[in-house]
Amino acid sequence: MVRKLSRRAAVASVVATALLGTVAWAQNGxxxxxxxxxxxxxxxxxxxxxxxxxxxxxxxxxxxxxxxxxxxxxxxxxxxxxxxxxxxxxxxxxxxxxxxxxxxxxxxxxxxxxxxxxxxxxxxxxxxxxPLVWATNHQTGIHTMQELVAYAKQKPGVLNYGSAGAGGVNHLVLELLKAKTGTFITHIPYRGVAPAAMDMVSGQVQLVTGTIPALLPLVKDGRIKPLAVTSAKRSSAMPDVPSMAEAGFKGFDVLxxxxxxxxxxxxxxxxxxxxxxxxxxxxxxxxxxxxxxxxxxxxxxxxxxxxxxxxxxxxxxxxxxxxxxxxxx
CATH class of the missing domain: 3.40.190.150 (Bordetella uptake gene, domain 1)
Known part of the structure; x- marks a missing residue:
């Protein structure tokens, strides 16, 4: 009986020491x-x-x-x-x-x-x-997200979309748009937004999304046209570009x-x-x-x-x- 009590006491002492050590680390560490x-x-x-x-x-x-x-x-x-x-x-x-x-x-x-x-x-x-920003080239003649969706419904698969890579936010935001609008737009993955954007300028793809800093120089140069930012509200960096809600897509908010x-x-x-x-x-x-x-x-x-x-x-x-x-x- 005495031995059992001693062992229990020893175990309790070890546990108490460990707990004290943990508390001491939390306080002092x-x-x-x-x-x-x-x-x-x-x-x-x-x-x-x-x-x-x-x-x-x-x-x-x-x-x-x-x-x-x-x-x-x-x-x-x-x-x-x-x-x-x-x-x-x-x-x-x-x-x-x-x-x-x-x-x-x-x-x-x-x-x-x-x-x-x-x-x-x-x-x-x-x-x-x-937010990201949706953009297209001037060859499409598309000026708004509503026009984009109408075109995609009229000509399924004709529009090519360049993303920064499969499974990234630039890819999945397209899939979200397709799911919400019942459209089919062809996805073409690139190794980054920059090469996708340059191919859009040349007409090999017609649509991209990218961060505003990545695409703003091309917008300012007049080489691409922004359609909307992917968020529910406008971005102060592009105050003239509508939000998705303003473009007619409520509940669409990607950041x-x-x-x-x-x-x-x-x-x-x-x-x-x-x-x-x-x-x-x-x-x-x-x-x-x-x-x-x-x-x-x-x-x-x-x-x-x-x-x-x-x-x-x-x-x-x-x-x-x-x-x-x-x-x-």
């Missing part, structure tokens, strides 16, 4: 965070819009938190390689993921994406978001977004500290000015708000994939 460099993994190549956003966040988070934040590019599989890497890292807050639209579109469209956007990560907070996430299981105290700093960063005057150049708006908020956004976005795109019976490898 998070208080000193970050006390070594924090890595922000950008799952796309240097020079891309996501890379620029990641480097901006790294610089400003370092300034606000008084630590070192560095960007590491891990490319491949439409962002899935870098995303998988972060999901497998220690859940201590020292490896973060720069999240962008492919985070949800790739997971929704590829059965073997290798990560679960709802379970593999702990949301840190949203950064910014902005290109940026956020930060950490591996699932990262302590709440660390997440909260990162979120507080991130919310300060996205509202800095110089950051807001940079966002304006990128045609996005700051979206400060809580990790819970980000989780709800990601869940809604993922399920919406999965519904499109299933409705359109898309088979993407």
């Amino acid at each position: 998070s208080a000193s965070f970050p006390d070594k460099p924090v890595k922000i993994v950008v799952p796309f190549a240097p020079g891309a819009g996501t890379d620029a956003m990641g480097r901006l966040m790294a610089q400003k988070l370092g300034e606000v938190m008084g630590g070192s934040f560095v960007v590491e590019n891990r490319t491949g599989a439409s962002g899935a390689i870098g995303t998988q890497y972060v999901a497998q890292q220690p859940a201590d807050g020292y490896t973060l993921l720069l999240v962008a639209s492919p985070f949800t579109t790739v997971a929704a469209s590829l059965p073997n994406a290798g990560y679960d956007p709802l379970k593999s990560f702990a949301p840190v907070g949203m950064i910014a978001s902005g 290109n977004y940026f956020a930060l996430a950490a591996p699932a299981g990262t302590p709440a105290a660390v997440i909260d500290k990162l979120n507080t700093a991130l919310n300060k960063v996205v509202q800095l005057p110089e950051v807001v000015a940079r966002f304006k150049l990128d045609a996005v708006e700051a979206t400060p908020g809580t990790p819970t708000a980000q989780a709800k956004f990601i869940e809604s976005d993922y399920h919406a795109w999965r519904d499109v994939v299933q409705t359109q019976n898309l088979k993407i490898e």
